[in-house]
Amino acid sequence: MGLHVEGKDLRKAGLKVTLPRLKILDILEGSATRHLSAEDIYRRLIDTREDIGLATVYRVLTQFETAGLVTRHHFEDGMAVFELNQGEHHDHIVCLDCGRVEEFVDEGIEERQRVVAARLGYEIRHHALVMYGHCRKPDCPGAGKLRADS
Amino acid sequence: MGLHVEGKDLRKAGLKVTLPRLKILDILEGSATRHLSAEDIYRRLIDTREDIGLATVYRVLTQFETAGLVTRHHFEDGMAVFELNQGEHHDHIVCLDCGRVEEFVDEGIEERQRVVAARLGYEIRHHALVMYGHCRKPDCPGAGKLRADS
DNA sequence: GTATATGCAAAACTTTTGCATCCTT
DNA sequence: AAGGATGCAAAAGTTTTGCATATAC
Numbered sequence: 520m521g522l523h524v525e526g527k528d529l530r531k532a533g534l535k536v537t538l539p540r541l542k543i544l545d546i547l548e549g550s551a552t553r554h555l556s557a558e559d560i561y562r563r564l565i566d567t568r569e570d571i572g573l574a575t576v577y578r579v580l581t582q583f584e585t586a587g588l589v590t591r592h593h594f595e596d597g598m599a600v601f602e603l604n605q606g607e608h609h610d611h612i613v614c615l616d617c618g619r620v621e622e623f624v625d626e627g628i629e630e631r632q633r634v635v636a637a638r639l640g641y642e643i644r645h646h647a648l649v650m651y652g653h654c655r656k657p658d659c660p661g662a663g664k665l666r667a668d669s
Numbered sequence: 670m671g672l673h674v675e676g677k678d679l680r681k682a683g684l685k686v687t688l689p690r691l692k693i694l695d696i697l698e699g700s701a702t703r704h705l706s707a708e709d710i711y712r713r714l715i716d717t718r719e720d721i722g723l724a725t726v727y728r729v730l731t732q733f734e735t736a737g738l739v740t741r742h743h744f745e746d747g748m749a750v751f752e753l754n755q756g757e758h759h760d761h762i763v764c765l766d767c768g769r770v771e772e773f774v775d776e777g778i779e780e781r782q783r784v785v786a787a788r789l790g791y792e793i794r795h796h797a798l799v800m801y802g803h804c805r806k807p808d809c810p811g812a813g814k815l816r817a818d819s
Numbered sequence: 820g821t822a823t824a825t826g827c828a829a830a831a832c833t834t835t836t837g838c839a840t841c842c843t844t
Numbered sequence: 845a846a847g848g849a850t851g852c853a854a855a856a857g858t859t860t861t862g863c864a865t866a867t868a869c
Contacts, residue, residue, distance in 0.1 A: 535842085571851085577833090642802050650785075652794050720826080
C-alpha cells in the first residue's frame with residue numbers, strides 16, 4: 520500500500536506539504552482500523568523506519584483536527600483516538616472484548632437529539648454517541664463465552 | 670450542609686466505612702454541579718481542611734465506580750469526571766461556553782439504540798450520549814454573543 | 820489482632836512546549 | 845530568504861503504585 524495522498528488535501532486545508540503530514544495522513548487512510556491513537560500512529564511510523572517524533576504526531580493530529588481533516592474521540596478508556604473525516608457524521612459502537620469499533624447512523628436518533636436540544640434551549644455544535652457491548656463475532660475473544668451478566 | 674450519608678451506603682456496597690470515603694460521598698451528594706473531577710473533589714477536601722491525599726481520592730472513586738455508586742465519564746476534554754448514581758440512566762448535554770452539564774432521558778433515543786445494536790449483533794452493556802453546544806442562558810459567558818458560526 | 824485503607828512520594832502515562840535546526844514555498 | 849515545521853528533550857497534567865503507618869472491624 521503506497522501513498523494514497525497527494526499534497527492536495529493538505530494544501531486545501533491550508534497546511535504546508537511536509538513529509539510527516541503526508542505519512543500520517545497515509546497511515547490514517549490506509550489503516551484497517553479507522554480509529555488510531557497518537558501512539559498507534561507513532562508505532563507504525565517507527566515500523567516503517569520513518570524518523571518522526573511523537574511530538575510531531577501530536578502536533579500534526581491537532582492541526583488536522585483544526586483543519587477538519589480528522590476527528591478526535593475520547594472513548595471510555597480516556598485516551599484520545601483519531602479518525603479520518605470521510606463521509607458524513609456517524610456514531611460508534613465499541614466491543615468491550617476485542618476493541619472493534621463500528622460506525623452507524625440512525626436518522627431517528629439524530630432527529631430526537633434535535634428535539635431534545637431544542638427543548639433544553641441549546642444550540643448544538645456536535646455530539647458523540649457511543650454504545651459499548653459484546654460483538655460476539657467469531658474472531659472475538661469474547662465470542663465463545665456464554666452470555667454472562669458481565 | 671452537614672453529612673448527608675451514614676455508613677449504610679458504603680456497607681451495603683461492601684466497603685469499610687472510613688472517613689475519606691464518607692467525606693467524598695458527602696461531597697458528591699452535596700455538590701451543586703453533579704459532575705466532579707478527582708481534582709475538584711480534592712480541592713474541596715482541602716478547603717474543608719480534610720487531610721486526604723489525592724491518591725486516596727482516586728482510589729476511592731475507582732472503588733465507588735466498581736461498587737456501582739458512581740459513574741465515570743469522559744467528556745471531550747479527556748479528563749475523567751465522576752457522578753453519583755442516583756435515579757436511572759440518563760444522557761448529557763454540555764455547554765461549550767460555561768461548562769454547564771444537564772441531563773436528559775429520551776425514550777425514543779433509547780429505543781432506537783436498542784434497534785441499532787440488535788441489527789449490528791451487539792449485546793449492549795452501556796452507552797454514552799453527549800451533546801455539545803451553547804446553552805445561551807443569561808448567566809452564561811456565551812449568552813450575549815450573536816449566534817456565530819462557531 | 821488482622822486485614823484493609825491511607826498518606827506521601829515516586830512512578831507511569833499521555834500530551835504539550837521550548838528551542839535550535841531543517842524544510843517548504 | 846523567510847516563515848513555518850520538526851526533533852529532541854524537558855515539562856506539564858492526570859492517574860497509578862509502593863510502602864510504611866494508621867484505622868476499621
